[in-house]
Amino acid sequence: MNIFLSARQIWGVPIVIGVGSAVGLMSALLGDGGWDVLSWFALGAPVTVVIWYVYASLSLASPKMGKRL
Amino acid sequence: MMVKTLKTWYFIHKWTSLVCTVFLVLLCITGLPLVFRDELAVLLGEAVEPPETVMGTARVNLQALVDDAQARRPNDHVQFLTLDDEHPTWFVSLAATLTSVETTGIYMYDARTGAFLHAPPANEGVTNFFFTLHTELFAGLPGTLFLGAMGGLFITSLISGIVVYGPFMRRLSFGTIRHTGSGRLTWLDLHNLLGIVTVLWALVVGVTGVINTLERPLFAYWQQTEVAGMLAPWHGKPAPTIVKPMDAVVDTAQAAAPDMVVRFVAFPGTLFATPYHYMVFMRGQTPLTSRLLKPLLIDAETAQLTDARTLPWYLTALVLSQPLHFGDYGGMPLKIVWALLDGITIIVLFSGLYLWWMKRHTSTEQLLADADLTNEVTLSAAQSAIRR
Numbered sequence: 001m002n003i004f005l006s007a008r009q010i011w012g013v014p015i016v017i018g019v020g021s022a023v024g025l026m027s028a029l030l031g032d033g034g035w036d037v038l039s040w041f042a043l044g045a046p047v048t049v050v051i052w053y054v055y056a057s058l059s060l061a062s063p064k065m066g067k068r069l
Numbered sequence: 070m071m072v073k074t075l076k077t078w079y080f081i082h083k084w085t086s087l088v089c090t091v092f093l094v095l096l097c098i099t100g101l102p103l104v105f106r107d108e109l110a111v112l113l114g115e116a117v118e119p120p121e122t123v124m125g126t127a128r129v130n131l132q133a134l135v136d137d138a139q140a141r142r143p144n145d146h147v148q149f150l151t152l153d154d155e156h157p158t159w160f161v162s163l164a165a166t167l168t169s170v171e172t173t174g175i176y177m178y179d180a181r182t183g184a185f186l187h188a189p190p191a192n193e194g195v196t197n198f199f200f201t202l203h204t205e206l207f208a209g210l211p212g213t214l215f216l217g218a219m220g221g222l223f224i225t226s227l228i229s230g231i232v233v234y235g236p237f238m239r240r241l242s243f244g245t246i247r248h249t250g251s252g253r254l255t256w257l258d259l260h261n262l263l264g265i266v267t268v269l270w271a272l273v274v275g276v277t278g279v280i281n282t283l284e285r286p287l288f289a290y291w292q293q294t295e296v297a298g299m300l301a302p303w304h305g306k307p308a309p310t311i312v313k314p315m316d317a318v319v320d321t322a323q324a325a326a327p328d329m330v331v332r333f334v335a336f337p338g339t340l341f342a343t344p345y346h347y348m349v350f351m352r353g354q355t356p357l358t359s360r361l362l363k364p365l366l367i368d369a370e371t372a373q374l375t376d377a378r379t380l381p382w383y384l385t386a387l388v389l390s391q392p393l394h395f396g397d398y399g400g401m402p403l404k405i406v407w408a409l410l411d412g413i414t415i416i417v418l419f420s421g422l423y424l425w426w427m428k429r430h431t432s433t434e435q436l437l438a439d440a441d442l443t444n445e446v447t448l449s450a451a452q453s454a455i456r457r
Contacts, residue, residue, distance in 0.1 A: 004239040011235070013243045014265045021269040028399030029392060031356050040402040046266035047409045049244070053262060057246035 013049075020045050075236055076433045082229035083425060089222040090418050096216070096278075097415045099203040104396055104407050106196050115194045117187040119158050119179050129183035132314030134161055137185060138176040145173050149341070150315075151333040154352070154359065157181055162191075167338035170285070210285060217282030224275045227268055234265050236437060253427050260420040263413050270410050277390035287383050288340065296343060299366055299376045303345045309369040311337060315347070317372035322349035322365045325374050329353055332362055337369040345369055356398075362388055 024042025027035045102109055110116035135147055138161035145163040152159055157180035162172050177187040190197060206212035238261060246258040312318065319331060329351035335341035342348040343366070351363045362384075366376040380388070392398035396407030428436060 005242065007235075009242065010238050014234075014268075017266050018269040021273075025270070025273055025393060028403055029357060029360070029389075035356070036399040036403065039399045040406060043270065043403070043406045043410070046270065047406065047413065049266050050263055050413060053244035053246060054259075056244075057248065061248035 017046055017049065072434070075233065075437075078229050078232045079433050079436075082226055082233050085222045085226040085229065086418075086421055087425065089219045089226065090422055092216065092219040093223055094415065094418050096203060096219075097411050097418065099199045101408055101411055102196070102199050103203055104404050104411065106200070106395075107397070110189070110194075110196045113195055115196055116189050117177070119156050119181075119186060128316075128319075129159075129178070129180060130314070131159070131316045131319055133183060134159055134176075134178045135315060137161075137178075138163060138174070141176060141188075142174045146338075147336055148172070148339045149333050149335055152180065152331050154332070158186065167336070168340055170340070204282075213282045213285070217279050220275055220279040220282065224272065224279065227272050227275060230264055231268055234261060237261060253424065256420045256423055260417055260424060263420070264417045267410055267413050267417070271414055273393055274396075277394035280387055280390040281394055284387060287387055291381060291384060292340070295378065295381060296366075299378075300343050300345070303343070306345065309337065309345050311369050312372045318347045318349065318367050321367050321372050321374050322351060325365055325377055326351045326363055329363060346375055360389055360392060361385060 020042045024039040024045075027042065028039035107116070111118060131150065135150065139145075139147055142163050145165055146167045147161060148164050148167060148169075149162045150159060151162070159178045159180050161176045161178070163174045164170075164172050172191045175189050175191050176185065177189065178184065179186055201207055204213055204216070206216060208215070237257075241258070244262055246262065247254045315334070319334065322331060322334075332350045332352040333341075335348040335350070337347055338344050341350075346369055347367045349365045349367055351365060352359050353361055362380050364378055364380060365374060366378075367373070368375050396404055
C-alpha cells in the first residue's frame with residue numbers, strides 16, 4: 001500500500017490557487033470594472049482558503065465550537 | 070527527492086529566510102499603511118482632493134503654476150511638473166539643486182482653474198515616514214539597494230519553500246492543521262498552508278519590489294546610454310535659454326502624441342531630462358496603457374520636438390512593477406485583499422522564525438518524520454521513503 005499522497009493530491013489545490021492568483025494580479029491591470037471584480041475574487045481566494053481551514057481545524061479541535069456551526 | 074537534495078533545499082530555505090526575516094517583517098509592517106497611502110494622507114491632512122463641483126475648462130496656464138511655485142521657494146529649482154493620474158491636479162516640485170533627489174517643496178494646483186490647493190509635506194509627515202522607512206531605511210540609495218538584496222533572499226526563500234513543501238506534505242492532505250501534542254505541529258501546518266496559498270502573490274510582490282529598488286540605477290543607465298546618444302549633436306554647446314512659457318513644451322508633446330496625456334514634465338538639467346531639453350513623459354488612457362510611458366525629448370530653447378522614443382524594456386518593466394507591488398490598481402477591495410495577504414505573510418514570517426527556534430538542534434530527517442503522522446512513521450521509514 002502506498003502510504004504517501006500522489007503529486008496531484010499534494011499540488012492540486014496549491015496550483016489552482018497559484019494560477020488563480022496570477023489571473024487576479026493581471027486582470028486588474030488589463031481593465032477596469034469586471035476585470036477589477038475578477039481580481040478581488042481571484043486574490044481573495046487564498047485568504048478565504050486560509051480562513052476556511054483554520055476555522056475547520058478549530059471546530060474539530062473543540063467539539064463545542066463545532067456544534068455551534 | 071533524494072534526502073541530500075532535500076537537505077540542500079531545506080538549508081537554503083532556512084538560511085535565506087533567517088537572514089531576511091527581520092527586514093521582511095519591517096517591510097510588511099511599513100507596507101501595510103502604504104497600501105492605503107492615499108486615503109491615509111487625506112485623513113491626516115497631508116493631502117487634499119480637489120473640489121468636485123468645478124466645471125471643466127480649457128487647460129490652465131502651466132507657466133503661471135510654475136511661476137507661483139517658484140515664488141514660494143525663490144532659492145530652489147523647479148524639477149518636475151506632474152499631472153495626477155486620478156484627480157485633475159498638477160503638482161510642481163522643487164529641490165535645492167536641479168539634480169538633487171531630495172524634494173524640498175511640492176505645490177498642488179487645480180488643473181481646471183489653476184487655483185493653488187495644497188502644499189503636501191515634502192519630507193515629513195506620517196506617510197512620508199513609512200515610505201522612507203519602507204523604501205530606503207532612512208539610508209538613501211545604499212538603503213534601497215540593501216533592501217533589494219534582502220528582497221532577493223526573500224525570493225530565494227519562497228522558491229526553496231515551494232520545493233520543500235512537497236516532501237513535508239506527502240502524508241498530510243491539503244489544509245491539515247494538527248492540534249495534537251505541542252503547538253509546534255500546529256504552527257508547522259499553519260506555516261505550510263499560509264505560505265503555499267500566498268506564495269505566488271508574495272513572489273510577484275517580492276520580484277516587483279526588487280525591481281523598484283533599481284529605479285535610480287535603471288534611469289541612470291538609460292541616461293548614460295540611450296539619452297546620451299540622442300544628445301550627441303548638443304555636445305559642448307553652452308547652456309540653453311529656457312523657453313517661456315513652458316506651455317509651448319506641453320503643446321508640442323500633446324501634438325506629437327495626440328491620443329496620450331501628460332504624466333510628468335522633467336525640467337532641463339534634472340535627472341530625467343537633459344541639460345538642453347525638457348523630457349515630457351506621456352501616458353496612454355486605457356487601464357493598461359496608462360501605466361506605459363512615452364518619453365518625448367523637447368528642445369528647451371525652441372520648444373520643438375527633438376526625439377520621440379519608446380521606453381526601453383527595463384524601464385517598462387519598472388513602471389509595470391509599481392502597481393503590482395503597491396496593489397493600488399484595482400480599487401479599495403483590492404487594497405483590502407492586499408493588506409490581508411500582507412498580514413498572512415507576517416504570520417508566515419513569524420511562524421517560520423518560531424519553528425526554527427524550537428527545532429534549531431534537530432536534523433532534517435527528524436523534521437520530516439515529525440511532518441508525517443509521528444506515531445506511525447519512524448525516522449528510518451521516513452529516510453527510506455524519501456530515497457525512493
